[in-house]
Amino acid sequence: MSKHRHTLSVLVQNEAGVLSRLSGLFSGRGYNIESLTVAPTLDTAFSQVTIVTFGDDAVIEQISKQLNKLINTIKIVELPSEDCIDREFVLCKVAVKEETRSDILRIVEVSEGKVVNITPRLYTLQAIGNESQISTFIELLRPYGIKELIRSGKVVISRDNQFINAHK
Amino acid sequence: MMAEIETQIKKETLNGAKILLECLKKEGVDEIFGYPGGVLLGIYEELYHCDFIKHYLVRHEQAAIHAAEGYARVTGKAGVALVTSGPGATNTITGIANAYYDGYPMVVITGQVGSDQIGNDAFQEADIVGITRPCCKHNYLVKDIKKLPQTIKEAFHIATTGKPGPVVIDIPKDVVASKMEFNYPEKINLPGYNPNYTAHPKQCEKALELLCRARRPVIIAGGGTIPTEAFEELTELANKIGAPVTNTLMGIGAFPADNPLALGMMGMHGNFWANLAVSNCDVLFAVGTRFNDRITGCLKKFACDAKIIHIDIDPCSIGKNVRVDVPIVGDAKNALGTMLELFEAKKPNIHREDKQKWLNQITDWREKKAMPVTTTDKLHPQNVIEKIYEMTKDKDAIIATEVGQHQMWTAQLYKFNKPRRLVTSGGLGTMGFGFPAAMGAQVAQKDRLVFNIAGDGSIQMNIQELATCMEYNIPVKVAIINNGYLGMVRQWQEKIFNKHYSHTKISGPDFVKLAEAYGAKGIRVTKEEEIESAIQEAIDHDGPVFLDFIVEPFEMVYPWVLAGKPINQVLLTNECKGEDQ
Numbered sequence: 001m002s003k004h005r006h007t008l009s010v011l012v013q014n015e016a017g018v019l020s021r022l023s024g025l026f027s028g029r030g031y032n033i034e035s036l037t038v039a040p041t042l043d044t045a046f047s048q049v050t051i052v053t054f055g056d057d058a059v060i061e062q063i064s065k066q067l068n069k070l071i072n073t074i075k076i077v078e079l080p081s082e083d084c085i086d087r088e089f090v091l092c093k094v095a096v097k098e099e100t101r102s103d104i105l106r107i108v109e110v111s112e113g114k115v116v117n118i119t120p121r122l123y124t125l126q127a128i129g130n131e132s133q134i135s136t137f138i139e140l141l142r143p144y145g146i147k148e149l150i151r152s153g154k155v156v157i158s159r160d161n162q163f164i165n166a167h168k
Numbered sequence: 169m170m171a172e173i174e175t176q177i178k179k180e181t182l183n184g185a186k187i188l189l190e191c192l193k194k195e196g197v198d199e200i201f202g203y204p205g206g207v208l209l210g211i212y213e214e215l216y217h218c219d220f221i222k223h224y225l226v227r228h229e230q231a232a233i234h235a236a237e238g239y240a241r242v243t244g245k246a247g248v249a250l251v252t253s254g255p256g257a258t259n260t261i262t263g264i265a266n267a268y269y270d271g272y273p274m275v276v277i278t279g280q281v282g283s284d285q286i287g288n289d290a291f292q293e294a295d296i297v298g299i300t301r302p303c304c305k306h307n308y309l310v311k312d313i314k315k316l317p318q319t320i321k322e323a324f325h326i327a328t329t330g331k332p333g334p335v336v337i338d339i340p341k342d343v344v345a346s347k348m349e350f351n352y353p354e355k356i357n358l359p360g361y362n363p364n365y366t367a368h369p370k371q372c373e374k375a376l377e378l379l380c381r382a383r384r385p386v387i388i389a390g391g392g393t394i395p396t397e398a399f400e401e402l403t404e405l406a407n408k409i410g411a412p413v414t415n416t417l418m419g420i421g422a423f424p425a426d427n428p429l430a431l432g433m434m435g436m437h438g439n440f441w442a443n444l445a446v447s448n449c450d451v452l453f454a455v456g457t458r459f460n461d462r463i464t465g466c467l468k469k470f471a472c473d474a475k476i477i478h479i480d481i482d483p484c485s486i487g488k489n490v491r492v493d494v495p496i497v498g499d500a501k502n503a504l505g506t507m508l509e510l511f512e513a514k515k516p517n518i519h520r521e522d523k524q525k526w527l528n529q530i531t532d533w534r535e536k537k538a539m540p541v542t543t544t545d546k547l548h549p550q551n552v553i554e555k556i557y558e559m560t561k562d563k564d565a566i567i568a569t570e571v572g573q574h575q576m577w578t579a580q581l582y583k584f585n586k587p588r589r590l591v592t593s594g595g596l597g598t599m600g601f602g603f604p605a606a607m608g609a610q611v612a613q614k615d616r617l618v619f620n621i622a623g624d625g626s627i628q629m630n631i632q633e634l635a636t637c638m639e640y641n642i643p644v645k646v647a648i649i650n651n652g653y654l655g656m657v658r659q660w661q662e663k664i665f666n667k668h669y670s671h672t673k674i675s676g677p678d679f680v681k682l683a684e685a686y687g688a689k690g691i692r693v694t695k696e697e698e699i700e701s702a703i704q705e706a707i708d709h710d711g712p713v714f715l716d717f718i719v720e721p722f723e724m725v726y727p728w729v730l731a732g733k734p735i736n737q738v739l740l741t742n743e744c745k746g747e748d749q
Contacts, residue, residue, distance in 0.1 A: 013360060016309070021301055028302045058487070065484040071306045071326060074360045 005034065006060045007079045007086065007156055009164045010049040013072040014040050021070050022049060031055065031063050035153035041165045046074065048165055050155050077164050079156050088134045089126070089152040091116070095145035096123050104144055111137045122147060184313050184344040185214040188277070191320040193220050194352045197248050199239070199611055200224070201232035205252020206292060207279035210344040224611060224640055227632040229256050231604035233263025233334075234630070236274050238608030241591045242566055244395060246273040246327045247608060253279045254292030257338075258299065262598055264334045265303035269595030270391060270418060273332035275323050276304075280340040283311055297338050305333030313346045318353050325356050330363030331482040332395050363481060367498030372506040374494050375453065375477040376516070382451035382475075383522040384529075385411040388434065388463075391418025391594065392456015392480060393500050394587050401504035402455065403427065408511055410523045411453070412530060414442040416463050417579055418594040419456070425583035431530065435463035436729050437576040440738045441533035443729065446471055447736035454478045456500045459489040460595065461731075469734035479503045538580075538726035538740045546720040547696060549649045550577055555699045556619060556647060557582045559707065565617040566591060568606035568644075570626030571599045573655035576725045578621045600629025606644045607633055617645070617707060624650040624676045634686040637712040645706045645713045648679055651721040659724050683714035692716045 012018050019038055026033050034052040041048050053063060060078070067076050079086075094104060104123060108115060113127035127137045131154065138149065158164065182190065188211060192200070201224045204212045215223050226232040229251045236247025251260055257278040267274045281290040297309045306326050308319045316339070323335040379385050387406055393399065399422050406413045406429050413423040414431040423430055434442035446452065452474040457463065459478075464470045467489060477494040478486050486495045496503050540548045553574070560567070567582055568591040569575040575592055584590050591609050593601040606620035627648050637644055649655075658672040683690030689709050693702045693716065706713040728739045 017297060017301070020298065024301055062484065062488060069482070069484055071358060071361045 003054060003056050005052060005054050007081070007084070007154065008051045008053060008064065008067070009077045009079055009156055010051065010067055010073060011041070011075040011165050012047050012049055012070075013074065014045055014047040015072055018047065018072045019049070021072065022067065025066055025070070026053075026063075029062075029066065031059065037153035037155050043165075046165060050153060052154055075164065077158075077162070079158060083160065084156045084158045086130050086154050086156040087128055088131055088154050089128050090134050090137065090149065091124065091126050092138070092141065092149040093122050093124050093147045094141050095147055096121060100144050104141070107137070107140045111140070113137060179349050181347040182350045183210065183214075183347050184316055184339065185211040187313070187316055187348070187350050188320070188339070188344070189214055189218050189221060190350055191317055191352060192248065195320070195324045196245070198222060200248040200250055201226050201235040201239075201608065202250035203229050203232060203252065203256055205254075205256050205279060207253045207281060207341040207344075208250070210341065211250065211279070223250075224636065226604070227635050228630065229259035230263050230600070231607070231630050231633045231636070233260045233274070233276060234266070234598075234601050234604035235608030235611070236276070237263065237267045237272050237601075238568065238591050238605030239612040240267070240272040240274055240332075241605070242588050242609045243612045244273075244397070244588070246275050246324055246332075248275050248277070250277045251279070252292065253281055253296070254294045256292075257294050257296040261299065261303065262596075264300055264336065266593055266596045266598045266601060267334040268303050268305060270593065271331045271333055271395065273327040273395075274334040275320075275327050276334055276336045278336060278338045279344070280309065280338045282342045283340045284342070286340065296336065300336045304336050307336035307338065309338045309340075310343055311340070313343050313348050316343065317351065318357075321353050322356050322358060325358070326361065330361075331392070364483075364497050365481070365499040365502055367479065367496045367503035367506055369506055369510075371494055371496045372503055373510055375496060376507045376510050378451050378475055378477060378494065379409050379411060379453055380516040380518045382411070382449075383519065384449045384526045385409065385451045385453065385523070386431075386445045386449040387411050387413040387453045387455065388446070388457055389413055389415040389419040389422040389455055390457025391416060393419055393422035396456065396481070396500040396502075397587075398422070398455065398500035398504050399587055401501055401508060405504055405508055405511070408508070409518050410520060410527070412445060412527060414438070414446065416457050416460070416594075417592065420579060420590045421584040421587040424585040426585055429527075433579050435735065436465070436731070437580065437725050437727060438463070438735070439580070440536045440538070440727050440740060441530050443727070443735040443738055444533050445530050447734065449474045452476045454490075455504070456480055458485045458595075461489075463735075464489060465729050465733055465735035465737075469736075536740060540723055541726065541742050542720045542723050544720050547694065547699070547717055549574065549651065549717070549719040549723055550581060551696065552647065552649060552693075552699055552717045552719065553577045553581050553621060556621065556703060559700065559703050560617060560619060563617045563707075565589070565619055566606070566609045566613060568592065568602040568609060568618065568620040570602035570620070570622045570629075571597045571656075572623045572626060573651075573659065573723075573725050574621050574623045574626075574649040576656075577649075599623075599626040603627060603630050603644070603646060604633050606646075607637055607642050610642045610644050611640075618643075620644055620646045622646055622648050623655060624648055624652065624679075625654045625674050627679075628676055631682070634683065634688055634712060634714070638687050641711060643709070643711050643713075645715065647703075647706075647715045648717060649719055650676070650679070650716055651719050651723070653721050655721075655723075656725070658721075662722070662724070664730070679714050679716040683712075689713045690716065692718065694718045
């Protein structure tokens with residue numbers, strides 16, 4: 001069976017230790033986590049966790065079942081990329097010289113990014129986009145000297161009227 | 169209005185310790201196993217005044233947990249243990265993991281250092297919620313007395329429903345001391361916990377059709393048949409369809425061993441014919457089993473030609489190790505009940521002739537039995553266990569075991585016709601489980617005869633509990649199958665590691681003198697003709713007994729499927745293979 005990346009959106013009770021139960025399950029059972037994002041939902045009694053993981057169908061099925069088995073897990077949805085909108089966020093500090101300044105600004109512009117801080121030698125840039133857009137943004141900047149980079153995990157929302165955390 | 173206000177004023181406030189005991193009372197708990205300590209002083213103060221809970225002081229916290237599990241196994245109720253923070257709590261891990269693996273209900277209450285000290289490396293502080301997270305069904309740290317009743321209510325609910333398991337409640341010292349009005353909640357609020365009991369009728373119908381049409385069906389009764397009490401339905405369905413039933417170690421007793429359709433235990437040390445039946449069946453109906461490697465052997469060669477139906481209350485068990493054609497998530501009793509109803513409604517053709525041919529085939533395989541391999545004049549361990557069986561079978565005894573050769577011989581030779589009579593550690597394989605578990609079983613069933621069949625290695629792992637048995641007159645009879653070795657490991661070394669008995673020869677104390685030192689009875693047995701009278705003496709003695717059976721050290725457990733081999737490649741003696749034709 002071939003291995004693929006999968007995005008799981010998990011609605012959990014917003015309680016102490018929940019994230020540890022979840023991540024412990026991955027390490028204890030030898031599952032991969034590529035990225036993990038967690039924040040409270042509109043109703044702060046719950047949190048939405050987005051996990052990008054890797055494995056064949058049987059492994060993903062087990063991950064999903066094991067996550068479901070956690071007492072604090074309310075719901076799990078696996079989101080195929082074609083059915084959802086996914087976004088990541090990146091902040092990076094890039095070295096700036098007189099001769100590279102306009103190139104860097106051009107990259108920020110075409111990537112629909114933003115310059116969020118300026119010092120004489122460093123620009124702090126941000127960009128929002130799907131995974132490949134963010135990766136491209138980084139690759140474009142790399143030759144200019146990325147001094148520091150922080151990339152968020154992925155958040156996803158479905159395109160249709162499937163609701164992961166429904167609000168009335 | 170005035171009256172309402174008055175009752176509100178009159179309602180007294182209780183401290184956390186008292187509230188804890190009141191909650192336990194509400195859950196029907198009247199016996200607990202425990203060990204005091206610094207942070208538990210408040211709770212033990214209330215226990216001192218408490219007339220509705222009997223507390224058994226064990227000699228090691230691990231034993232408190234095994235005792236609670238033994239209690240749970242024979243009653244179906246949640247066993248309860250109370251231990252202190254730090255080392256008291258960490259000593260419980262093996263017991264908690266054991267109960268989690270085998271799926272028995274338990275609530276473990278651990279004391280914790282004061283809330284303001286948590287995280288500061290205080291004396292006897294351990295992050296027990298963190299430590300137990302992967303080995304219990306759920307756990308709680310109660311930070312506020314207001315949450316204590318709700319937490320206890322939820323803990324018992326989680327422990328006893330779905331696939332049962334242990335729940336840990338960690339209570340800081342200050343929560344025990346603080347006060348509030350006591351109200352036990354009536355409802356639980358667990359939006360993420362809804363175990364599915366009701367099997368899908370369409371799936372049950374598919375399963376029934378497959379079984380009726382099958383020419384060579386086999387039913388596997390796993391440990392899941394025990395807590396769901398699916399025994400009657402299982403027996404009735406097997407009888408109606410005419411399908412033979414094998415069981416896993418954990419499923420022993422779910423199907424009567426004296427039923428002509430019973431194949432006995434399957435797996436690594438299962439019966440030759442049971443393993444062959446599973447390997448050659450065309451429909452395999454698995455009820456409440458995790459398909460552990462000890463029963464499947466080589467997965468690729470497991471029941472290759474069979475359509476597999478699998479009932480389990482835990483969806484994770486389905487499709488984890490073995491491919492499944494008809495998955496049924498639900499309670500075994502419910503699913504089997506639905507299948508029986510469908511059977512009555514439809515009266516399907518069960519193709520009796522085909523099934524009879526299959527049973528005849530299995531009868532032929534039954535001729536291949538494993539026999540003792542040694543021929544010395546020392547006691548044969550198998551004979552000792554068979555004799556225990558003969559002398560206790562009419563007494564509805566509870567038989568606990570430790571882990572190792574004696575455990576497998578017990579599983580093979582003791583014919584259990586009823587569930588909840590065998591208390592043994594299956595999944596985790598915990599040496600030192602049997603004695604405290606037998607103790608807990610005896611506490612739960614005071615009028616029953618309780619034996620613990622042990623090895624001389626295992627018994628030394630929790631032997632201190634003899635003091636507990638003496639203190640409370642818990643008359644467990646311990647039959648030590650004493651071969652001077654860690655026999656099961658020795659057996660593997662003999663077969664696979666060229667008889668290099670690396671650190672498996674083990675000495676022990678003089679068990680008779682040791683028993684006597686504790687004030688118990690000790691009997692040594694070295695001759696065949698003494699076995700019966702010694703067992704009788706143990707049964708007749710009003711109190712705990714250590715029976716020290718000095719047995720042949722080089723006896724082997726057969727049948728034996730070597731790890732990783734297909735289960736139809738069965739070794740029956742040191743030389744003879746009973747391979748599938």
